[in-house]
Amino acid sequence: MPRIPNFKEIIARSPLVFVIGVAGDSGSGKTTFTNAIRQIFGPDLVATITLDDYHRYDREERRRLGVTPLNPDANNLVQLETDVARLKEGRAIQKPVYNHETGTFxxxxxxxxxxxxxxxxxxxxxxxxxxxxxxxxxxxxxxPEVKHAWKRRRDTEGRGYSSAEVTEEISLRGKDYETYIAPQRCHADAVIRIGNSRYGDEKGEAENVYRISLLQHRMDQKVTDVDLSIDLYSLLSFHDHAFMIEFSTEDVACARMRALTFDGAMNYGTVRKLETSIEQQTGVHPIAIFENRVTVTATDLVQLILSWRIIHWRIFLQDRI
Known part of the structure; x- marks a missing residue:
């Protein structure tokens, strides 16, 4: 059998700089859903920029001015555009740094x-x-209930905020979120919706089990070798966890998108087949992001499927060079 070219090697030699943008509210889980890309391709090929570094004001200045970071005027988006353009050309930048623990630069x-x-x-x-x-x-x-719980936990445990400060900030941010952040859904290639599990709200914090929907536009390029089959014998004989898979078409802001929804926990073997499919497409071996896990969650599955979609698009762009 002919050797499949290792796509990591192809990317390393390619002049193309591929830029992935992930938008959403603070504490919404943006980093989680691109972790698979970081793990598959590694730090030699992947770099991440947190846009908080491009805040225009520090924490005390925002408090004094009465603005939240969600207001675009509180961020240096012109510098961000310039820096991303330089990076896309393969050039280095001097990146600003915002310290979340101190709220200063x-x-x-x-x-x-x-x-x-x-x-x-x-x-x-x-x-x-x-x-x-x-x-x-x-x-x-x-x-909102999921997002606010995550933000409260992150900001009090990792960013030095008091619970009262988080409550005040959530209240202040609501209008700005609807005005400046939520409309960005219209420009996304994929939207990830996250809700409490149908098997119990408490499963989120206790087991990281949520109901996750991956919504996408119809793909113009053919996708092959995506294996998300379920072993019914294993399911009926050995599976001890409740889970759900659902497909629907939903309205998202200004478009109708196809939604693939997962809820609950599944045996790792289900995800391993999808990892194998990515290996076959990319020549990257092994891909075992959730190795040694007995079960995986809906978050894990969507993370991996989204990564496959991104890789597929990157392969398509490579073929056009």
Missing amino acids: GLPVPFASKKIIILEGLHTLFTPRLRELLDFSVFVDPD
């Missing part, structure tokens, strides 16, 4: 371009120029 740091750049932040899809620079875009859209 550090000194800029050198930041080298990589073959895959992931942008994560509030305004990733906000300006026409940013959208023009992106090769693939995602909007992460948790239900």
